[in-house]
Amino acid sequence: MNYKKNLVTLRRELHQIPEMGWGEFKTTAKIISILDNLGWKVYTGLQQVGIERVMGRNIEFVEKSIKRARESGVSEEILERIQGYTGCIAEFDTGREGPVTALRFDIDCVGVEETDSPEHLPNKENFRSCHPEAMHSCGHDGHTSVGLNVAQWVIENKEQLKGTIKLIFQPAEEGVRGGAAQAASGLLDNVNYLLGAHLAMMCPTGEVCLYPTGLLSTTKLDVRLKGAPAHPTMSPHLGRNALACACTTVSELLGMARHGKGLGCINVGLMQAGECRNVIPVHATIQMEVRGETDEINNFMVEQACRIVKGTALAYDVAYEIEKVGEGGELRNDPELAQLVGEIAKDVPSCDHVVERKKIGCSEDFTLLASRVRAHGGKTEFFVVGADRTAAHHQREFDFDEKGMETAFDIFTGCLLKLNKK
Numbered sequence: 001m002n003y004k005k006n007l008v009t010l011r012r013e014l015h016q017i018p019e020m021g022w023g024e025f026k027t028t029a030k031i032i033s034i035l036d037n038l039g040w041k042v043y044t045g046l047q048q049v050g051i052e053r054v055m056g057r058n059i060e061f062v063e064k065s066i067k068r069a070r071e072s073g074v075s076e077e078i079l080e081r082i083q084g085y086t087g088c089i090a091e092f093d094t095g096r097e098g099p100v101t102a103l104r105f106d107i108d109c110v111g112v113e114e115t116d117s118p119e120h121l122p123n124k125e126n127f128r129s130c131h132p133e134a135m136h137s138c139g140h141d142g143h144t145s146v147g148l149n150v151a152q153w154v155i156e157n158k159e160q161l162k163g164t165i166k167l168i169f170q171p172a173e174e175g176v177r178g179g180a181a182q183a184a185s186g187l188l189d190n191v192n193y194l195l196g197a198h199l200a201m202m203c204p205t206g207e208v209c210l211y212p213t214g215l216l217s218t219t220k221l222d223v224r225l226k227g228a229p230a231h232p233t234m235s236p237h238l239g240r241n242a243l244a245c246a247c248t249t250v251s252e253l254l255g256m257a258r259h260g261k262g263l264g265c266i267n268v269g270l271m272q273a274g275e276c277r278n279v280i281p282v283h284a285t286i287q288m289e290v291r292g293e294t295d296e297i298n299n300f301m302v303e304q305a306c307r308i309v310k311g312t313a314l315a316y317d318v319a320y321e322i323e324k325v326g327e328g329g330e331l332r333n334d335p336e337l338a339q340l341v342g343e344i345a346k347d348v349p350s351c352d353h354v355v356e357r358k359k360i361g362c363s364e365d366f367t368l369l370a371s372r373v374r375a376h377g378g379k380t381e382f383f384v385v386g387a388d389r390t391a392a393h394h395q396r397e398f399d400f401d402e403k404g405m406e407t408a409f410d411i412f413t414g415c416l417l418k419l420n421k422k
């Protein structure tokens with residue numbers, strides 16, 4: 001197999017069908033059929049998620065996505081296997097005793113409309129997104145392509161390997177929603193080594209970063225307030241004003257105390273309230289997130305936020321509901337595994353240098369898969385594989401140097417050859 005070429009081909013196919021979190025039906029169907037053909041055991045649908053830990057999954061959006069997948073020719077048989085829950089976990093048992101090594105690849109896209117600039121490579125080379133308002137502008141198309149090429153490589157090189165390889169194709173990484181659910185599936189509990197990587201970020205082509213920093217622990221919360229309607233002049237005393245409650249809540253949230261041990265952030269990104277001019281407003285919604293340099297700081301922010309919502313709701317006599325719709329933890333890499341990745345990277349032809357501790361400044365729910373693995377005695381490592389990019393991540397002009405996929409592929413397969421060598 002010409003992996004160099006196939007990495008690009010698959011990435012470009014995936015780039016055309018970007019799907020947002022929990023809606024990745026076309027993408028998942030494609031992944032499953034490739035893995036099936038290669039002879040992997042594939043856990044799909046409810047087998048690969050802990051349903052009680054599924055977060056931020058909008059049913060209407062899921063149904064629309066299934067409909068689109070069906071209309072573009074995804075078979076009923078595969079849709080049945082997906083059971084409405086995208087992503088999958090593949091397993092290959094070499095039949096020889098040895099460690100269980102898992103690699104994680106996220107598969108979802110971002111909700112932006114791809115640029116129509118003729119300079120943008122997907123336009124020039126004719127592989128732009130064919131879904132409106134959805135685009136792989138974070139490089140997860142590249143991650144998925146790397147994962148599928150590793151799947152092929154494992155089969156072609158199985159005689160050199162021992163133990164078991166698992167490939168995690170994770171849905172809904174954006175908004176840190178899918179990691180917790182896959183961690184709760186239990187399918188990672190026997191994993192000895194878990195590796196994950198992100199393309200590009202702050203690293204140029206040829207660079208690999210072993211201990212990315214500034215990866216923040218985070219919790220995403222939706223708050224719903226419910227008051228009571230009333231005539232604003234005839235019987236205002238009978239009303240319960242959810243809009244007023246939401247306003248006070250938001251001001252209190254933004255002014256909450258920070259933690260002395262490090263960075264803590266809060267953002268309220270959306271507030272909607274009220275029904276019409278002459279009725280005391282009944283409904284209000286607040287979408288917010290908190291982040292912290294560590295889990296401890298993040299938890300401090302979450303507890304405070306919940307207390308503020310509760311207290312303000314009490315003050316306004318309004319009913320409240322808080323839903324956790326996303327979660328990512330702090331990143332903790334195992335030094336031994338990080339060193340191994342570093343050594344392998346140095347021998348990879350497309351990698352010219354390895355660095356440590358560059359700052360990213362986002363969040364990742366790989367951390368939740370990792371903490372599950374660590375809780376069962378396994379080791380974990382998350383690194384960044386450099387790739388020049390044309391714009392910042394999540395922008396409509398984003399594109400990355402496809403050579404980065406080669407580097408990632410060579411590092412992952414190099415790790416398998418080390419950790420699972422017969």
Ligand SMILES: [Zn+2]
Pocket residue numbers: 138139140198
């Ligand atoms: Zn990303």
